[in-house]
Amino acid sequence: MRSLNAALLLCLASMSLTAQESPIAAEIRAGDSLEAALHPEAAAVRFRAALALDSTNYEALWKAARAVVNVAKQIDSDEDALKKRRDSMYVQARALAEAAVRANPQGAQGHSMVAQALGRLSRTRGGKERVRFAKTIYDEAMQALALDSTNDPADHVLGAWNAEIKRLSGFTRFFAKTLFGAGFMDKANWDDAQRYLVRAIALNPRNVYHRLELAQVYVDVHKYAAAREQLTALHDLPIADVLDHKYKKDAEALLDDIRNKKEST
Numbered sequence: 001m002r003s004l005n006a007a008l009l010l011c012l013a014s015m016s017l018t019a020q021e022s023p024i025a026a027e028i029r030a031g032d033s034l035e036a037a038l039h040p041e042a043a044a045v046r047f048r049a050a051l052a053l054d055s056t057n058y059e060a061l062w063k064a065a066r067a068v069v070n071v072a073k074q075i076d077s078d079e080d081a082l083k084k085r086r087d088s089m090y091v092q093a094r095a096l097a098e099a100a101v102r103a104n105p106q107g108a109q110g111h112s113m114v115a116q117a118l119g120r121l122s123r124t125r126g127g128k129e130r131v132r133f134a135k136t137i138y139d140e141a142m143q144a145l146a147l148d149s150t151n152d153p154a155d156h157v158l159g160a161w162n163a164e165i166k167r168l169s170g171f172t173r174f175f176a177k178t179l180f181g182a183g184f185m186d187k188a189n190w191d192d193a194q195r196y197l198v199r200a201i202a203l204n205p206r207n208v209y210h211r212l213e214l215a216q217v218y219v220d221v222h223k224y225a226a227a228r229e230q231l232t233a234l235h236d237l238p239i240a241d242v243l244d245h246k247y248k249k250d251a252e253a254l255l256d257d258i259r260n261k262k263e264s265t
Contacts, residue, residue, distance in 0.1 A: 024050045028060055031067065038242050040070035058107055061100035065113040068093040070242050073120055083124070090121035108148035115141035115157045123164075130164070137161055138187070152203035156210055159197035162188045163217050193217045208234045208244045212251050219254065224261040231255040 021029070031046035047064035050057055072089035075082050094117040100110030115137050122133040138161055144154035165188030197214040204210060211234040218227035231251045239245065 024053050024057055024060065027053070028057075028063065031060075031063060035063070035067060035070070038239075040067040040242060043067040044071060056099075056103045058100055058104040058110065061096050061103060062107070062109040062113045065093040065096035065100065065117060068096065069113070069117055069120055074242055087121060087124055090117050090124070093117035094121070106147060108144045108151050108154070111140045111147065112144035112151050112154045112157070115144065116153055119157050119160060131168070134161070134165065134185075150203055152200040152207065152210065155196045155200035155203065156207075156213060159193050159195070159200060159217065160213055162190070162193035162196065163213075163220065166190055166193065167220070190217070190221050194221070206237050206240065208237050208239075208247045208251075209241060211237075212247050212254075215251065215254060219258060222261075222263060224258050224263055227258055228255060 027046045027050035031043040031050070034040070034043035034046060044064055044067035047060050047067055050060035051064060054060070068089050072086045072093065075086035075089075077083065077086075094114060097110055097113035097117055100107065101114060104110060118133045118137045118140070122130045122137065125133075137157060141154040141157040141161065144151045145158075148154075165185060194214065194217055197210060197217060200210045201207070201214060211230040215227040215230040215234075218224070218230065231254060234251055235248065237244075241247070
């Protein structure tokens with residue numbers, strides 16, 4: 001009887017330990033809560049704390065990358081010191097995301113975060129430097145979607161990628177074709193810019209940035225009514241990103257600018 005009771009107590013103790021949250025899981029959960037509360041800098045601290053316990057933890061790596069991107073993208077200044085800090089953070093985010101890919105090559109989020117970090121970094125650079133990132137951004141976003149077709153940030157990246165390539169000057173496009181070959185750069189088109197962003201919205205219709213980016217593409221192709229529809233739709237969406245207040249102000253300014261513009265015939 002005593003041996004039975006001892007075995008039962010040992011089993012219960014084991015179940016209790018199993019049910020307890022691991023230190024790594026606790027740090028990641030804390031980081032998730034801070035990220036959801038729009039405190040990415042504090043979230044990054046918790047994800048890095050998880051990585052201090054296990055530097056190869058896939059979830060902590062890609063979430064740390066996301067948090068660092070969300071801190072960096074808030075830096076909007078012409079001061080050289082601040083611009084350097086912002087860009088260095090995008091580089092850090094890329095390194096974290098690439099480490100996530102190494103830890104789990106079949107994880108869509110790691111590939112998606114490589115594309116997002118580089119996409120953000122490329123928009124801070126001139127045309128030639130932007131082009132140098134183009135293939136990696138495209139390849140990583142495509143790989144993310146191949147692994148998870150519901151990864152709406154990857155769709156957004158690809159929509160923006162097509163638009164950014166189409167917006168390049170003729171000289172820069174010539175440089176890009178010399179670097180990568182005409183076939184690669186000719187992938188970019190306005191139809192795909194719209195298609196990927198429409199799909200991002202279908203997957204996540206409450207995302208303010210998806211709708212703003214699509215509206216900007218619609219303006220590029222003179223679809224002003226469609227642009228106004230997206231800009232109006234995002235007005236009452238909930239704030240879910242650290243830049244959503246800015247995105248909404250940008251949307252108001254763009255809507256005002258195109259209010260009376262008519263479609264091209």
